[in-house]
Amino acid sequence: MKDHDNAAYPEPPRKTPVVDKQTSVPNPAVILTNLFYYSVDVPVSKFKGVLDSIRSNNKSVYYHQKFRRIPELTDCENGDYLCYYEAEMQWRRDYKVDQEIVKIVQERMKACYQREGSSYKQNCVKEIEQFEETSNNFQLRYGDLGAYASGRKCLMKQKERMMADQAQTS
C-alpha cells in the first residue's frame, strides 16, 4: 500500500529487515496497520475511484504560464514610466518565485527531519545547509523591505549593501 510517489521528494530506500518471527504472539503493529488499511484506506480509495470514473469524460488541463524577461529597472531611462511599470511587475513575479523557492527548500528540510527521526543532525546536513543558504540570501535581498516593497526599494537596498561592502573592504 504505497502512497503517492512524488519524484521531487524521493524517499530513501527502506531498510526494514527481513521478518524473522520466533514467537507465535501476533505482532500488534501489523494488526494496527491492517486495521487502518481496511477501515480508512480502502474506503477512501474506493470513493476516489468512483469519483474518477464519474469525472473521466470531463478531463481538462491547465498549463504553467511563462513570462518573457523584460529590461530591468537599471536598464530603464529616467522618466520612462512604462518601462518602470514593466520592470516593477517583473520584480514582483520574481519576488513571489523566490518566496516559493524558499518554501520548497524548507519543506525538503522538514521532510528530511521527519524521515530521519532522532538522527537528523547527522543525515540531513545537506538539506539544512541548503536551507540556511537560501534563507540567508532571501533575507539579504528582500529582508526588511516591508509590506510596500517595490523594485526601487530593493535596488536601493542592494546599493546600500554594496556601499557597506565597499566601506568594509577599503
Next chain:
Amino acid sequence: MVGMSVLRSAAAFAARLSPLKSGNNAAQLLSRIIPRTDKVAVRFGGGHGKQMFVVKSTNFYDRRFLRLLRFYILLTGIPMAIIITGVNVFIGQAEQVETPEGYEPEHWEYYKHPITRWMTRTLFDSPVKDYEKMMAAIHNEKEKSDMRLTQLEVSRQMRMKGDGPWFQSKTPNKDLIHYGHKSTPDN
C-alpha cells in the same frame, strides 16, 4: 336528633324555595355527598404531577434571531453547497501538463479549479488586457505630465523674452494720442 329534625326542616325549606336546583331534590337532599376539601380532582394528572405556570424571562427573541439566522444563511448556503459539491464531483479539477509547442493557451487555461476557470473566462478580463489597461493609464498620465512641464517651460521663456503670444498686454492705439496741446511749447 333535634339537630337532625332542624336539618330536615331546613332541607325541605330549601327545596320549596328553589325547586329547580338539581341538588334540592327531596330524595337527594340528605344523601348528598359532603365536599371534602383536602383532595381535589386533578385533570390530566398522568405521572408527572400538576402543570405549573413557570415564571421565567422570555426567550422568544433569542429563538427568533436564531431561526432567522439559520434561514438567511441556508437560503444561499444550500444552493451554493449543492453547486460546489456538484462541480467537484462531476467536473473534476484540471491536471497540469506541459504547454505543447506553438500553442498559446487562453488565459483561463492557466487555472486549476473549474469554478475559477469559469470566473476568469466569463466575468474577468484576461491579465494581459489588465496589464495593457494599466499601461494605457500610465501613458495618459505621462503625456499629461509632460504637457504640463512643457507648458511651464514655454511660459517661462515667453515671459523672459517677451516675443511670444503670451504675456502681451493690450496698449491703446498710437493714432489715438492727442499731441495738440504739445504743439506749442511754453504753453
